[in-house]
Amino acid sequence: MSLQRFAFCAVLGLLGCNTKAEAPARPEPAPPAEAAAAPRKTYGAPLGASPTATLADVLKAPEKFDGQRVTVEGAVRAACTRKGCWMELSEGADPSAPGCRVTFKDYGFFVPTDSAGSKARVDAQVETKVVKPEMVAHLESEGAKFAEKSADGSAREVRLVATGVEMWR
Numbered sequence: 001m002s003l004q005r006f007a008f009c010a011v012l013g014l015l016g017c018n019t020k021a022e023a024p025a026r027p028e029p030a031p032p033a034e035a036a037a038a039p040r041k042t043y044g045a046p047l048g049a050s051p052t053a054t055l056a057d058v059l060k061a062p063e064k065f066d067g068q069r070v071t072v073e074g075a076v077r078a079a080c081t082r083k084g085c086w087m088e089l090s091e092g093a094d095p096s097a098p099g100c101r102v103t104f105k106d107y108g109f110f111v112p113t114d115s116a117g118s119k120a121r122v123d124a125q126v127e128t129k130v131v132k133p134e135m136v137a138h139l140e141s142e143g144a145k146f147a148e149k150s151a152d153g154s155a156r157e158v159r160l161v162a163t164g165v166e167m168w169r
Helices: 003-017 055-060 133-141
Strands: 041-044 069-079 086-090 099-104 119-131 155-168
Touching: 055 069, 055 099, 055 155, 069 155, 086 119, 099 119, 119 133
Parallel strands: 099 155
Antiparallel strands: 041 155, 069 086, 069 119, 086 099, 119 155
16 A cells, blocks of 8 residues: 555544534524414404594593594403393403493494403494483393483493404403
8 A cells, every 4th residue: 555545544534533523503492482462353344444542532522522433442341241232341451440331333243241351442433322221220230330320220321333343362
């Protein structure tokens, strides 16, 4: 064997014998999972392009909004426990927070009877109405509350008549 061939084989042998294995590349840790956006469910028509108003503004000056369409967001404090034919939207979960009843245009759709505790956005027309005593009693039997009840049992209320509701938990 020639000296060149020997040197060549020796170099290859040394390179081949280098068994120091490199540590396998570690995968990068996955970035922390983003909090998944709560799934939203729509009832009635998809929300339209009505101007946005805060519930607080509507409740402070209902006469300014009476007859107008608005998009309002709030906490669902209560819902009809029999059919889901109304819900109560408030500024927060606190039972003393200002709120109003939301009904659904032409009795055309309902929300789940267990909607209380959800968040909701509604596309609705603002109405101010006097509710007759027998209707007040009926609604109270389903869980509604009225802030302005008269001695005769009637109640004045600010109501949102929704064409669409978007709700999430």
